[in-house]
Amino acid sequence: MNELALEYFFFNLPIYKPVQVTENWDDFIFLLNLGRGHNQQDIEGYNPFRKTESTFGGWSNIKESIEYFTKYGGTDRIGIKCKRYGDVLDFFIHYNADKHILMKVGQFPSVADFHIQELKKYQKVLNKEKLKEFSKGIGLAANGVGIGSFVYLRRIFEHLIWDSFDQHKNDINKDEKEFVTLRMEDKIESLLPGLWHTGRNLSITN
Incomplete structure (x- = not known):
């Protein structure tokens, strides 16, 4: 994965995650030029101020030379501007020239703000409590705390497994005492017939 690809760098790369600048040197220079208004390339991403997908372009007034x-x-500071509404997203980067390491050290809005709209996809399957946990997981992942994010996502996944068990326990012929002793992959496998039964009914009715 090229972590200096513009869409990924701005909208997905967590802050404080080090990026080694070696073979991707040209992308690094392009990024710096973008921050000085020298390069104009459309960048597709989410505008959290307007809550919609949009197109951005380079915007800044940095005077310091790239050399x-x-x-x-x-x-350094890099700004990108929404071409539709004019909103500016700010990103701050730090470059260690001795180690050739680049990282984002700040940004507004946050990476989590770019992904919070994803919660809407799961409103039908997650209750308010689990949606809050999902939001926290997104926030932790956005700040590079992968382990903390995993804890929340695992809770949500286990909740979905048990919710599915309650719906399909008559189809899988297992009681709760037996089900709780199964490994996670075995729980999923045992639920597949019930899920398949539901999916088959849905396909027929639709």
């Missing part, structure tokens, strides 16, 4: 920044490193 100085790449030689000595430091902190």
